[in-house]
Amino acid sequence: MSANTPGFTVKPIDYETGLPELRAVRETVFVQEQNVPLEEEWDALDPQCLHVIARDDAGRPIGTGRLTPEHKVGRMAVLREWRGKGVGDAMLLALIEVARQRGWRELALNSQVSASAFYTRHGFVPYGERFWEAGIEHQAMRRKLDGATAVEDRDAAIATTVAIALRARRNLYIYSRELDPGLFDAPEVLEALRRYGTGGHGGEARILLQDADAVQHAHAPLLGLAQRLPSVFVFREVDDPADRAYPSAFVANDTGGYYFRGLGHRFDGETDLDGAGRARQLAESFRPIWERSRPCTEFRALGL
Missing domain, CATH: 3.40.630.30 (Gcn5-related N-acetyltransferase (GNAT))
Incomplete structure (x- = not known):
């Protein structure tokens, strides 16, 4: 070697x-x-x-x-x-x-x-x-x-999300209930997403929410970043009742990295930066839900 x-x-x-x-x-x-x-x-x-x-x-x-x-x-x-x-x-x-x-x-x-x-x-x-x-x-x-490594707490969740964002080439897929306070408002995660968004790769982060109203009322910091980079960060809210019943959350990129949580209101889950098969599966399950979900037009009123 x-x-x-x-x-x-x-x-x-x-x-x-x-x-x-x-x-x-x-x-x-x-x-x-x-x-x-x-x-x-x-x-x-x-x-x-x-x-x-x-x-x-x-x-x-x-x-x-x-x-x-x-x-x-x-x-x-x-x-x-x-x-x-x-x-x-x-x-x-x-x-x-x-x-x-x-x-x-x-x-x-x-x-x-x-x-x-x-x-x-x-x-x-x-x-x-x-x-x-x-x-x-x-x-x-x-x-x-x-295989996948266990994620047990908030610190591990933050570190994992940062790694997935930084290793993305073009596409990020984020499925979240309400941008998970404690995770997507963490300075390290916001900085990683900013670096992704300003990397000049022509990529797009699709962020699928279950409760857009809660995100707006919480003044989630990611909204401010998205306001500065509206062509990169795109939000939709699930509209189908069956989609609203989905209990999990995840982040996946286009280089084989993912972080999956079986219960979306918790930080514990699993991650693998080299799990191409699972990351592709999550992205493929994300796309049809994205297509039938509604654009968050209320965010546009904020300048998004």
Whole structure:
């Protein structure tokens, strides 16, 4: 397993023979930059782990990551001058592929809170309370490798919705009772939708509501965003009594990502950023309901 990207490569590395290169990256990032005590940075698991190394075109180490025997991603580090250039993404994808090849069904990790959005983009979902480790706040995250990952609470729902919006190419399908207060008014979700809407891809987010009146009276923040981007965000309200009885809610995009909630008034559900079959099924079920639903003309009075 290896990944070649212009400017750098990612390959497995033997721990014993590769220790100097691993040290060059990990001690620079964790010990020197983040003030992690040296004795906490290296642990008894290191010799048992599967490690990857990223090297620049000159062969210099620029990033590292590992998989532990407990099926955890860890010690992800990229040198400062290489951040934002796809090195972390390539290393994480390489580790995920190694785990899949070994038949692992799930991966977990403890992310620094500042890096959690990076892992969310790759399908990892936060769970449990945040905690402190080596003086840095962390969040536990996990991802199923053979199907959907459980979403258990609002924080996970927000992270998942952000990832689906950011990974959409052109189309987003949102089926919601009343824009789910606590979810679609979260600043992170609004920013992700704004980035989707201003991405210049010519896309459209179709938002199907069960109670448009409640959305309007709540002055839902998404209405303000839609007012600025009326060609991107389009609203309709279900009109057929059978459609009104639909108990679920979901978000799906056109790249295989979805977040489905069996009970639309709750945050718990399931998500998969690589669930093309299920995402396509949700989009196909959405379209006929959309066609027989009424445009939210009352939103036009708001300038939408």
